[in-house]
Amino acid sequence: MGQVFDKLRGKQWRQKQVQAICDRVFDRFKLQTGKANFTFEELYIAVLLVYNDINKGLPGPHFDPPLKDLVKSMMTDCDINLDGEIDREEFVKFVELLTADTFAVVSQGLIISLIVAPTVAIATKKATEGVPGVGKVVQKLPTSVYASLVTLAIVWANSDTS
Structure with missing residues (x-):
C-alpha cells in the first residue's frame, strides 16, 4: 500500500522513476561504449x-x-555546457522534459484506477441488488472485497486497451 501512496505523491515519485531509468540507460551505454557523454545518435x-x-x-x-x-x-536546449554532447546531469534534465506529459498520463490513470474506481464500486454495490443471480452474490461479498474486485477489473480493462 505504501507504493500506491508513493506513486500518488507526484513529483517526487516521478523524479525517482526518471532518475532510475536514466541511471540504468546511462550506465548501460557507458559500459558498452566507454564514453561518459552522448552524441546525438x-x-x-x-x-x-x-x-x-x-x-x-x-x-x-x-x-x-x-x-x-x-x-x-531538445538536445540543443539541454546541452548546458555547449559541447555538443549530453552528460549524465543533462540527460536527466532532458528525460524529465521529454517525459513530462507521459508521467502526467500515468498519474491520472493511477488516480482513476486507485481512487475513483473503488468509490464507484462502493456506491454501486446497492444497485446490484435487483440483478438476478449476480445481486445476491454481490451482496454477500464484503464491501472491501467487492471494491477490490471492481478496481482490479478496471485496471485490467485499462491495461488491455493499451
Whole structure:
C-alpha cells in the first residue's frame, strides 16, 4: 500500500522513476561504449531505451518515442555546457522534459484506477441488488472485497486497451 501512496505523491515519485531509468540507460551505454557523454545518435538510441523502460515498467497506455527532430532540438536546449554532447546531469534534465506529459498520463490513470474506481464500486454495490443471480452474490461479498474486485477489473480493462 505504501507504493500506491508513493506513486500518488507526484513529483517526487516521478523524479525517482526518471532518475532510475536514466541511471540504468546511462550506465548501460557507458559500459558498452566507454564514453561518459552522448552524441546525438547515442542520445536517440538512449531515448528509445527510456521509452522501452517506460512502456514496460509503468502502468498505462503505450507511449511512442519522439521523432529525431524533437530530440535534436531538445538536445540543443539541454546541452548546458555547449559541447555538443549530453552528460549524465543533462540527460536527466532532458528525460524529465521529454517525459513530462507521459508521467502526467500515468498519474491520472493511477488516480482513476486507485481512487475513483473503488468509490464507484462502493456506491454501486446497492444497485446490484435487483440483478438476478449476480445481486445476491454481490451482496454477500464484503464491501472491501467487492471494491477490490471492481478496481482490479478496471485496471485490467485499462491495461488491455493499451
